[in-house]
Amino acid sequence: MIFRVFEKKELKNLFEILAAHNKIVGPVEAGRDKHGEPVYAFSEVSDFNALRLGYTATKLPAKRYFLPFQENLSTYTVEDGEWQKSIDYNVSGPLIFFGLHSCDINALNKLDKVLLHSIYPMPYYAAKRKNMFIIGTDCAPQPFCFCRSMSSDTALHGFDMFITDLGTKYFVEILTDTAYNFLKHIRTEEPKEKDHILYMKTVSARNKKFTAQVDTTDLAKILDMEFQSDVWKHWGDICLSCGTCSNVCPTCYCYGVEETVDIDLKGAKKTKMLHSCNLIDFAEVAGGHNFRPERHSRLKYRYYHKHRGFVEAFEESLCVGCGRCGESCLAGINVPEVIASVRGGKSK
Ligand code: SF4
Ligand code: SF4
Numbered sequence: 489m490i491f492r493v494f495e496k497k498e499l500k501n502l503f504e505i506l507a508a509h510n511k512i513v514g515p516v517e518a519g520r521d522k523h524g525e526p527v528y529a530f531s532e533v534s535d536f537n538a539l540r541l542g543y544t545a546t547k548l549p550a551k552r553y554f555l556p557f558q559e560n561l562s563t564y565t566v567e568d569g570e571w572q573k574s575i576d577y578n579v580s581g582p583l584i585f586f587g588l589h590s591c592d593i594n595a596l597n598k599l600d601k602v603l604l605h606s607i608y609p610m611p612y613y614a615a616k617r618k619n620m621f622i623i624g625t626d627c628a629p630q631p632f633c634f635c636r637s638m639s640s641d642t643a644l645h646g647f648d649m650f651i652t653d654l655g656t657k658y659f660v661e662i663l664t665d666t667a668y669n670f671l672k673h674i675r676t677e678e679p680k681e682k683d684h685i686l687y688m689k690t691v692s693a694r695n696k697k698f699t700a701q702v703d704t705t706d707l708a709k710i711l712d713m714e715f716q717s718d719v720w721k722h723w724g725d726i727c728l729s730c731g732t733c734s735n736v737c738p739t740c741y742c743y744g745v746e747e748t749v750d751i752d753l754k755g756a757k758k759t760k761m762l763h764s765c766n767l768i769d770f771a772e773v774a775g776g777h778n779f780r781p782e783r784h785s786r787l788k789y790r791y792y793h794k795h796r797g798f799v800e801a802f803e804e805s806l807c808v809g810c811g812r813c814g815e816s817c818l819a820g821i822n823v824p825e826v827i828a829s830v831r832g833g834k835s836k
Contacts, residue, residue: 549738577615595738624650632811724784731764
């Protein structure tokens with residue numbers, strides 16, 4: 489890894505160089521909540537002044553740019569009496585993510601393990617993922633973030649460059665030659681000892697602001713032991729089975745596939761749609777049997793996939809601790825409380 493520092497005004501120059509030939513996606517202010525606080529979202533940005541790099545957290549992750557909620561996998565047309573298949577990976581060109589937090593970068597790293605590096609990679613995801621340039625940026629811990637418990641508060645890979653705000657300048661970690669070459673177009677310099685000290689002080693001050701925690705010690709084993717615990721019934725009874733937690737989660741990737749045929753029988757398509765294991769039909773199979781008809785069994789399944797099954801497969805959890813699911817849940821169900829109740833062996 490190479491380190492540089494640059495004056496803050498140079499970031500606008502970098503943005504404009506990148507925006508000249510690429511689409512840029514970054515955090516913008518999408519509105520205000522009922523308390524008058526800004527609501528942030530990832531959106532295409534063409535004006536540097538619209539970027540909000542000091543954003544807290546976005547309600548939705550950047551997932552729709554590499555795992556769209558709905559996507560055509562293939563289309564079919566009849567030509568000369570024969571069905572012709574056409575596949576489009578739905579990539580419109582390189583995409584630059586300008587300002588992803590560490591948790592969202594780590595979420596991508598986890599998705600890569602399943603969708604890029606498994607026995608059956610998903611070409612639709614791979615095509616988009618390989619066309620991405622990522623600029624990470626430091627975050628301001630929120631009361632609901634427990635990324636530190638999930639070792640996702642820093643990113644060691646999965647980005648091209650990562651900038652940390654030091655007040656009057658940015659400290660930049662450079663991980664790829666693409667980033668190195670882009671940075672040649674702006675004025676940067678070698679960090680001095682005082683920059684290193686300021687960087688470490690900045691990171692240390694940020695780390696003291698994390699408040700929410702999840703005790704992950706032996707969690708996979710504890711989940712095995714507590715599979716029949718009545719805490720699942722407690723949380724299931726208040727869960728609305730709305731699926732919002734999966735929609736806002738940067739690591740939920742489960743999907744369903746639907747096939748439709750045009751009414752004139754001259755065309756058809758196969759469409760993939762992200763699904764949620766909390767929805768009632770998620771585990772319903774042909775013939776109408778539902779493997780998880782109760783709310784608590786579906787809610788439990790989501791927790792076991794994140795904190796038990798994925799750990800067994802990849803030696804890490806499928807949760808980055810962004811806290812979005814708890815923040816969006818109308819029933820107030822959140823990971824720290826659910827895990828604490830399981831560890832305590834009783835409902836809260
Ligand atoms: S846990 Fe919350 S967000 Fe998730 S399905 Fe249940 S009610 Fe909806
Ligand atoms: S499960 Fe919740 S806290 Fe964990 S990554 Fe998904 S949205 Fe974030």
